[in-house]
Amino acid sequence: MKHQRLIEQFNLRSRLRFNVDEGQIWLDENRMLLIHARAMGALRRELIDTVGDHEARGILVRMGFVAGMQDGELAQKLYGEGDPHDVFGIGPELHAFEGVVKATIIDSKIDWARGTFFGEVTLDNSWEAEAHVHHFGVGDDPVCWTIVGFASGYCSQFFKRFIVFREMECVGKGDSRCLLVGKPAEAWGEADGYLDYFRRVDGVPRFVQQENELTQLRGSQREPVRPGRLVGNSTGFRAAFDLVSKAATSPINVLLLGETGVGKEMFARWLHDHSDRAEQPFVAINCAAIPHDLIESELFGVQKGAYTGAQASRPGRFERADGGTLFLDEVGDLSPATQVKLLRVLQTGEIERLGDDQTRKVNVRLVAATNVNLQQAIADGRFRADLYYRLATYPVVIPPLRERRCDVPLLAAALLEKYEGSYNKKLQGISEKAMCTLKAYPWPGNVRELENLIERGVLLAPNGGLIEIDHLFAGGAPASAAGAEVDRAGVVGNASEASRSRLYESILQDGFDLEKHEARLLELAVQRAGGNLTHAARLLGITRRQLAYRLRQGTTPAT
Numbered sequence: 001m002k003h004q005r006l007i008e009q010f011n012l013r014s015r016l017r018f019n020v021d022e023g024q025i026w027l028d029e030n031r032m033l034l035i036h037a038r039a040m041g042a043l044r045r046e047l048i049d050t051v052g053d054h055e056a057r058g059i060l061v062r063m064g065f066v067a068g069m070q071d072g073e074l075a076q077k078l079y080g081e082g083d084p085h086d087v088f089g090i091g092p093e094l095h096a097f098e099g100v101v102k103a104t105i106i107d108s109k110i111d112w113a114r115g116t117f118f119g120e121v122t123l124d125n126s127w128e129a130e131a132h133v134h135h136f137g138v139g140d141d142p143v144c145w146t147i148v149g150f151a152s153g154y155c156s157q158f159f160k161r162f163i164v165f166r167e168m169e170c171v172g173k174g175d176s177r178c179l180l181v182g183k184p185a186e187a188w189g190e191a192d193g194y195l196d197y198f199r200r201v202d203g204v205p206r207f208v209q210q211e212n213e214l215t216q217l218r219g220s221q222r223e224p225v226r227p228g229r230l231v232g233n234s235t236g237f238r239a240a241f242d243l244v245s246k247a248a249t250s251p252i253n254v255l256l257l258g259e260t261g262v263g264k265e266m267f268a269r270w271l272h273d274h275s276d277r278a279e280q281p282f283v284a285i286n287c288a289a290i291p292h293d294l295i296e297s298e299l300f301g302v303q304k305g306a307y308t309g310a311q312a313s314r315p316g317r318f319e320r321a322d323g324g325t326l327f328l329d330e331v332g333d334l335s336p337a338t339q340v341k342l343l344r345v346l347q348t349g350e351i352e353r354l355g356d357d358q359t360r361k362v363n364v365r366l367v368a369a370t371n372v373n374l375q376q377a378i379a380d381g382r383f384r385a386d387l388y389y390r391l392a393t394y395p396v397v398i399p400p401l402r403e404r405r406c407d408v409p410l411l412a413a414a415l416l417e418k419y420e421g422s423y424n425k426k427l428q429g430i431s432e433k434a435m436c437t438l439k440a441y442p443w444p445g446n447v448r449e450l451e452n453l454i455e456r457g458v459l460l461a462p463n464g465g466l467i468e469i470d471h472l473f474a475g476g477a478p479a480s481a482a483g484a485e486v487d488r489a490g491v492v493g494n495a496s497e498a499s500r501s502r503l504y505e506s507i508l509q510d511g512f513d514l515e516k517h518e519a520r521l522l523e524l525a526v527q528r529a530g531g532n533l534t535h536a537a538r539l540l541g542i543t544r545r546q547l548a549y550r551l552r553q554g555t556t557p558a559t
């Protein structure tokens with residue numbers, strides 16, 4: 001049996017050493033811990049209770065990713081320059097050896113030179129599914145989070161590309177088996193926010209949730225859309241636009257500053273399309289979307305033989321953008337080591353592929369963007385000042401949408417036209433009340449969020465009809481949109497603190513029963529979520545356990 005053969009071939013057992021005198025266990029060069037599954041289960045449970053399902057899932061996925069990368073490194077070392085299918089095959093054996101799960105590869109298509117990857121794996125005896133079901137019972141979502149992270153980290157490490165696994169079936173949600181599918185990250189797409197589990201983000205923006213629902217709505221009816229144009233007439237927008245137009249034809253490096261979702265990539269594209277490089281490639285990369293260990297091979301490329309397993313050379317984004325424009329989004333997320341290498345490229349105009357001692361000239365116009373305060377990052381020692389001055393020769397600040405609300409109707413009209421085209425629909429427009437709500441909305445997700453809402457509106461409004469509020473905010477309006485309802489005085493409010501406290505004050509005037517209102521609110525949320533407690537809890541901004549607890553409290557008679 002092949003399984004047996006690989007284990008014996010690499011003599012894994014001999015690489016595991018218990019150094020009892022020193023209190024250490026080693027697997028080859030990596031220190032290991034023999035941990036009680038019950039203790040891990042308890043940690044996992046407490047994590048979920050403390051930070052909620054969503055955050056806990058991210059933390060555990062990323063923990064698994066680190067373990068996977070270590071084992072990926074070990075597998076490469078064991079196997080040398082073998083067939084990538086065989087290196088993939090060692091992963092499940094290591095995972096089984098460590099007592100985590102029995103994984104079986106049922107399908108794999110790997111092409112190193114083209115960078116394509118597909119893998120399908122089934123799991124038996126997942127410790128994580130057992131622990132989850134023990135603590136929480138069978139739920140609605142897959143639960144083998146560290147294992148998904150492990151598979152992704154393992155394959156990303158040996159394949160030197162960001163490979164992401166996703167659990168399609170899971171014992172933890174009542175399926176008869178667990179099934180993982182792995183593909184390059186970009187093949188999954190950004191739309192439903194799944195990739196965010198692999199990134200460290202502080203407070204996932206709410207519009208990720210909207211995008212989740214959008215993906216379901218879209219189905220397969222969507223035509224590809226061309227990149228949009230820049231739209232706006234507000235002072236803030238015009239100031240940014242003027243700066244960008246003046247820089248377009250010069251070779252100067254531009255730094256775009258602004259919150260997430262303000263449209264930095266659209267500005268970068270516009271710059272490229274209006275430069276004398278317009279006929280050359282425009283290459284974009286989001287530095288925050290790629291794990292630190294892989295970013296250098298993405299940017300600078302890999303030379304054949306750079307490390308065991310690198311069987312073919314691959315150009316990086318710099319080389320692919322040669323003659324054109326490279327857009328580096330979230331440049332503030334680069335690790336210190338990568339910052340040094342980037343600085344050298346900017347100084348010399350030359351790149352060096354990983355594992356190559358030969359330099360290659362590249363002629364690239366760099367447009368960088370960030371939503372973090374780089375000056376603060378410099379003060380904190382997280383970003384190099386010399387790199388900052390190279391990048392920020394020409395900074396352009398793109399204002400958040402809430403500071404350019406008068407552009408909302410223009411933007412909405414342009415987006416409406418775009419999505420009417422891509423969904424082959426003709427609408428009368430946006431109702432006055434809906435437009436009023438849009439203008440008052442606080443736009444935490446900026447233009448990107450507006451785009452999501454309009455796309456949803458186009459999908460849900462009847463052909464030939466108007467887009468109404470319910471079409472825009474249908475199915476679980478974000479909490480901040482709740483403030484955009486018409487209040488007792490008939491005024492469309494925004495979610496500002498002032499209007500909220502006015503609402504609370506008017507409630508208190510009428511004689512208020514907190515318990516009754518809480519019970520009614522919980523009931524409403526459960527109703528709206530169709531009885532699904534996880535979704536209902538999300539609507540209320542609490543964890544499923546907290547909701548279950550409150551519901552139980554509500555049914556016990558008051559003391």
Ligand SMILES: [Zn+2]
Pocket residue numbers: 123126129142143144167169170171172177178179
């Ligand atoms: Zn599972």
